[in-house]
Amino acid sequence: MSVDLEKLAQEEYKYGFVTDVEQEIAPKGLNEDIIRMISSKKNEPEWLLEWRLGAYERWKKMKEPRWAFLRYPEIDFNDISYYAAPKSNPRPKSLDEIDPEIKETYDKLGIPLEEQKMLAGVAVDAVFDSVSVFTTFKEKLAEEGVIFCSISEAVEEYPDFVRKYLGSVVPRGDNFYAALNSAVFTDGSFVYIPKGVRCPMELSTYFRINAENTGQFERTLIIAEEGSYVSYLEGCTAPQRDQNQLHAAVVELIAHNDATIKYSTIQNWYPGDKQGKGGIYNFVTKRGRCVGRSSRISWTQVETGSAITWKYPSCVLEGDNSVGEFYSVALTNRCQQADTGTKMVHVGKNTSSTIISKGISAGEGQNVYRGLVEIGKNAEKARNYTQCDSMLIGDRCGAHTFPYIEVRNSTAHMEHEASTSKIGEDQMFYCRQRGLSAEDAVSLIVNGFCKEVFKELPFEFAVEAEKLLSVSLEGSVG
Amino acid sequence: MLEVKNLHVQVDDKEILKGMNITVAPGEVHSIMGPNGSGKSTLAQVLAGKEAYEVTEGEVTFQGKDLLDLEPEERACEGIFLAFQYPVEIPGVANTYLLREALNAKREYRDEKPLKHVEFGKLAREKMKALGIDEDLLKRSVNTGFSGGEKKRNEIFQMQILEPTLAVLDETDSGLDIDALKIVANGVNSMRDSGRSFIVITHYQRLLNYIVPDFVHVMVDGKIVRSGGKELAHELEEKGYAGF
Ligand SMILES: Nc1ncnc2c1ncn2[C@@H]1O[C@H](COP(=O)(O)OP(=O)(O)O)[C@@H](O)[C@H]1O
Ligand SMILES: [Mg+2]
Numbered sequence: 001m002s003v004d005l006e007k008l009a010q011e012e013y014k015y016g017f018v019t020d021v022e023q024e025i026a027p028k029g030l031n032e033d034i035i036r037m038i039s040s041k042k043n044e045p046e047w048l049l050e051w052r053l054g055a056y057e058r059w060k061k062m063k064e065p066r067w068a069f070l071r072y073p074e075i076d077f078n079d080i081s082y083y084a085a086p087k088s089n090p091r092p093k094s095l096d097e098i099d100p101e102i103k104e105t106y107d108k109l110g111i112p113l114e115e116q117k118m119l120a121g122v123a124v125d126a127v128f129d130s131v132s133v134f135t136t137f138k139e140k141l142a143e144e145g146v147i148f149c150s151i152s153e154a155v156e157e158y159p160d161f162v163r164k165y166l167g168s169v170v171p172r173g174d175n176f177y178a179a180l181n182s183a184v185f186t187d188g189s190f191v192y193i194p195k196g197v198r199c200p201m202e203l204s205t206y207f208r209i210n211a212e213n214t215g216q217f218e219r220t221l222i223i224a225e226e227g228s229y230v231s232y233l234e235g236c237t238a239p240q241r242d243q244n245q246l247h248a249a250v251v252e253l254i255a256h257n258d259a260t261i262k263y264s265t266i267q268n269w270y271p272g273d274k275q276g277k278g279g280i281y282n283f284v285t286k287r288g289r290c291v292g293r294s295s296r297i298s299w300t301q302v303e304t305g306s307a308i309t310w311k312y313p314s315c316v317l318e319g320d321n322s323v324g325e326f327y328s329v330a331l332t333n334r335c336q337q338a339d340t341g342t343k344m345v346h347v348g349k350n351t352s353s354t355i356i357s358k359g360i361s362a363g364e365g366q367n368v369y370r371g372l373v374e375i376g377k378n379a380e381k382a383r384n385y386t387q388c389d390s391m392l393i394g395d396r397c398g399a400h401t402f403p404y405i406e407v408r409n410s411t412a413h414m415e416h417e418a419s420t421s422k423i424g425e426d427q428m429f430y431c432r433q434r435g436l437s438a439e440d441a442v443s444l445i446v447n448g449f450c451k452e453v454f455k456e457l458p459f460e461f462a463v464e465a466e467k468l469l470s471v472s473l474e475g476s477v478g
Numbered sequence: 479m480l481e482v483k484n485l486h487v488q489v490d491d492k493e494i495l496k497g498m499n500i501t502v503a504p505g506e507v508h509s510i511m512g513p514n515g516s517g518k519s520t521l522a523q524v525l526a527g528k529e530a531y532e533v534t535e536g537e538v539t540f541q542g543k544d545l546l547d548l549e550p551e552e553r554a555c556e557g558i559f560l561a562f563q564y565p566v567e568i569p570g571v572a573n574t575y576l577l578r579e580a581l582n583a584k585r586e587y588r589d590e591k592p593l594k595h596v597e598f599g600k601l602a603r604e605k606m607k608a609l610g611i612d613e614d615l616l617k618r619s620v621n622t623g624f625s626g627g628e629k630k631r632n633e634i635f636q637m638q639i640l641e642p643t644l645a646v647l648d649e650t651d652s653g654l655d656i657d658a659l660k661i662v663a664n665g666v667n668s669m670r671d672s673g674r675s676f677i678v679i680t681h682y683q684r685l686l687n688y689i690v691p692d693f694v695h696v697m698v699d700g701k702i703v704r705s706g707g708k709e710l711a712h713e714l715e716e717k718g719y720a721g722f
Contacts, residue, residue, distance in 0.1 A: 425530070426566045430620075432550040433526050433560050434580035434636065435587070444579065448570030448619065 025214065026083035032056065035183055038083050042152045042186075045159060055172035055182030062176045065310075068339035069368040069400055072244075072281065072308050080246055082184045084214040125150060125189045125205045127218055137201065146199050146230075147192040151219050154190035161192060165223055169252035169289045169316075177248040177283040177310075181217045185250065188218035193228040193259070202458055204233040207249075215246040222252070224259035226292065231262040233461055244272075244307060248283045257292030257319065262300070264457050265313075266465055268472075269305035274363075276335030279307025286313035287343075290322035290351075298325040299342065300456040302465045304472040307336060312370065314343035317351035317379075324353040327453040329465070331446075331472050332365025332397070341371035341402075346379040346412075355386040358450050361397035362473065369401040377408040384412075390420040391449050393442065393473075443470040479504045479675050480525075480545075480644055485536035487517075487524050487700075494520045496700035498536070502644070505672040509686055510679045511711065512697035513719045518679045519563050521697075522648045525677075526560040527553050540644065554580075555587035557643030561633035561650050563679075568620040573632065574602060576620050577639055584640060605638045609665050626653040634665040641669075646677045651685035663688030683715040698722045 026034055035056055039049040064075070125135040125148065141148050147158065155162050172182035189205040207218060224230055247269065253261050263286075272279025282305075288297035299313035315324030326342035344353035359367040373384045390399035399420055407414065423445060431441035447454070447466050454462045480502040487495035494517045502508055512518055524531050525538065527550035538545040545553060568576065582592040593601070602616060609631055621629050630650050637645050647666070651659055666676065666689050678689055686694070686708065694710040695702045696719070703722050704710065 424566065427568050429526075429528055429550060430562065430566045430568070431576065431580075433554055433562075434576065434640065435551050435554040435583035436576075436579055437551055437583070438549075440579065440583070444571055444576065445568060448568055451570030 023084050026081050028081050029078040030082060034082055038184060038186060044155055047163065048155060051172065052183050055179050058173040059179035059183055062179055064176050068310055070308055070310060070337050070339050075246065081214040083186055127187050127205060127207045144197050144200055145194040146197060147190065148203050149190055151188040151190045151221060161223065165221055165254055169254060169287050170250050170285050175285060178250050178285040181219060181248050181250045185217045185219040188220045191222040191230060191232060193224045193230045195225040196227045199230040202231050202233060204235065206235045215248065218249045220251040222261055223254045224256060224261050226257045226259060229260045231458055233264040233458065235266045244279060244281050246281050251286040253288030253297055255288065255290050255292060255295035255297050258294045259292060260296040261288060262298045264461060265301040266461060266468065267301065267303045267305050268468060271305050271334060271336050272307040274334045280305065281308045282306040282311065284311040286311065289316045290319050290324060293319040294321040295319050296323040300327040300453065303330040303338060303340060304468055309338035309340050311340045312342055315353065316345045316347065317353065318347045320348040321350045322348055326355045327456045328357045329450045329453045330367055331360045331469060332367045333362040333472055335364050337366045339368040339370055341369045343372045344384060346375045346382040349380040351379055352383040356452050357388045358453055359390040359399050360446055361399050362393035363397060365397045367399050372404040375407045375409050375412040379409050380411050382409065382412045385415045387417045391423055391446065393423045443473050446473060479541060481539045483537050485538065486534045487520060487531050488534055489531055494700055498701060500695065500702065502675045502677065504675055507676045507678060507689065507691045508693045508695065509691040509711065510677060510695050510697050511714055516697045517700040518697055519648055522560055522646045522679060525646055526550060526558060555584050559637050559640055559642030559645045561637060561645065561647040563648040565621045565629045565633055567622045569622050571620050572617055573620050574616040577636055581639055601639065605635060609635050610661050611635055627658045630654060630662060631658065634662050638665060638669065644675050648679045649681060651680055651682065659685065660688060683711045686711045696722055
């Protein structure tokens with residue numbers, strides 16, 4: 001009788017199916033023509049095409065960053081297709097106009113697009129490969145003046161907003177992957193919350209990669225005007241394929257005076273098989289600017305998928321008294337690798353930030369927390385609290401933390417706590433002695449470990465996240 | 479109910495139990511006493527199925543089944559409960575949550591329907607009251623930041639909910655003041671019946687004034703060196719373990 005924490009009997013990835021729809025796919029490779037093609041497909045104005053081309057120019061001169069604690073082969077950026085869209089109705093007005101295959105896909109993913117079947121109070125923008133296929137509850141939101149649509153639609157309908165804010169948080173030359181995204185981004189969500197409005201429902205985007213050998217490059221832009229509030233959630237899945245697929249998104253958030261943006265992610269891209277074959281390479285730039293005083297941006301992420309995760313949702317705290325938060329659970333099982341964390345840049349006075357990171361490594365997974373807290377010279381009385389906890393399941397996995405701190409104002413108050421624990425044999429035994437199976441015991445203990453982060457998620461999604469974590473852990477004990 | 483025959487157990491090549499024998503019939507309360515390091519907790523953990531302990535010789539049968547063949551959770555579902563000497567902390571997991579999962583695992587094992595939140599809540603509050611446990615303790619994370627006394631009382635509370643057939647209490651009395659000790663003893667006594675047995679491991683005779691055992695065994699260096707009735711405990715109290 002023995003509990004072999006190392007034995008990995010793998011559970012199949014539940015969302016690994018492929019949808020059979022007729023797709024229009026751009027030829028592989030990246031060049032100006034491809035960018036022009038994407039731009040014209042989307043009927044974009046000239047300035048946006050120029051913006052893309054400028055980004056491409058910068059990107060060509062940049063080097064792929066290799067400073068992260070990640071091991072993966074050279075990515076051939078000319079072996080990827082940069083645009084894939086279902087051939088059916090590009091912007092359906094109603095559900096009947098959506099390709100039934102696509103609708104069924106979302107049903108299977110547990111995201112029915114019929115409004116009456118949806119979780120009460122959640123509006124969804126569904127992005128399928130390179131395009132947004134449907135956004136629910138648009139009318140209802142419009143009553144409050146809330147704009148929730150695909151970014152392509154926003155470019156056409158609300159060009160002034162897009163022009164003003166696109167790249168204002170993550171400039172197109174910010175980093176290699178942000179530049180790539182700026183050149184070729186295809187779709188994503190756009191949210192605008194007017195002054196004083198508390199968005200009446202959760203907004204969410206569901207990203208689905210379906211086509212083979214294509215990358216997904218979505219762009220999300222959220223603007224919260226003075227005194228407004230929005231809670232936004234993104235979910236992601238992809239089919240099970242032997243080849244690695246690239247996902248390079250950019251998310252920009254802007255919070256004005258007294259505005260709050262809560263941004264939650266449940267990332268469940270295909271993680272690859274147990275030998276480490278296939279899976280999504282996830283290189284994402286997410287950043288928010290608290291431009292207004294007493295504004296707040298809160299990032300919550302539950303990262304269980306992807307073969308490679310490279311992602312540092314950050315806050316630039318410009319407004320006095322503004323608040324930045326980062327709550328993260330990252331789980332790496334099998335051969336998954338994650339290098340994730342945050343940057344909190346304190347510019348204004350009395351700004352405060354909280355970082356809570358929970359890394360769980362199982363199988364041969366490698367998990368890195370990398371964080372930077374920067375206190376600028378004018379950031380009087382800035383405060384930061386950082387807590388990074390790592391949990392190891394088995395002894396072939398790894399956890400690493402790289403906290404960087406730069407303080408240029410002596411009134412800053414910094415607190416840092418870190419811990420690494422092996423999942424306790426004693427905790428396991430205790431639970432099993434009470435009657436729980438080994439698997440249930442691991443999932444109970446790990447969920448307990450992540451509690452502080454899960455409680456930041458909207459309720460329905462917290463339940464989802466717990467389930468997801470249990471599924472992702474399946475096979476981590478034998 | 480339980481029969482332990484010639485049990486030899488080692489950890490890291492060191493033999494700890496060296497031919498242990500004990501037979502417990504339904505309804506009996508046995509007490510095992512012995513100096514520190516004599517192997518009492520080892521016996522308790524081996525009965526519960528802790529894998530770090532290697533059984534090199536001997537056999538253990540529980541209700542006709544080969545106990546050593548079962549996983550810890552199977553033993554639990556078969557009716558074995560261990561009140562740990564050092565209950566472990568599990569941060570972030572609500573005490574009630576673990577307990578409800580445990581009870582429902584046991585019910586599922588017996589093909590019974592799981593208890594609903596409300597039903598469980600009612601049951602829990604009932605038991606808690608009798609043990610003088612604060613409702614607050616249910617919501618807190620398992621044993622996390624509990625005082626020594628709270629941890630021990632929580633073990634007894636779990637035992638009351640899970641209703642085992644054989645309960646092994648490993649030094650549940652240590653660190654308790656007299657009032658807490660009485661509460662714990664009442665918790666045990668209220669569960670005594672003809673179908674349920676207890677093995678009460680203790681270092682001191684004090685507890686046995688409140689939980690009166692049918693048999694007392696003295697354990698020294700991995701073996702039972704003497705057995706008798708409850709009067710043996712008094713003898714030990716007077717003479718100490720030195721004579722054994
Ligand atoms: N996991 C372990 N690893 C090494 N030695 C152990 C372990 N558990 C118990 N021992 C040793 O076995 C002996 C008996 O311990 P224990 O069963 O805890 O005794 P008691 O409960 O009677 O005080 C002690 O010498 C102790 O150090
Ligand atoms: Mg002991």
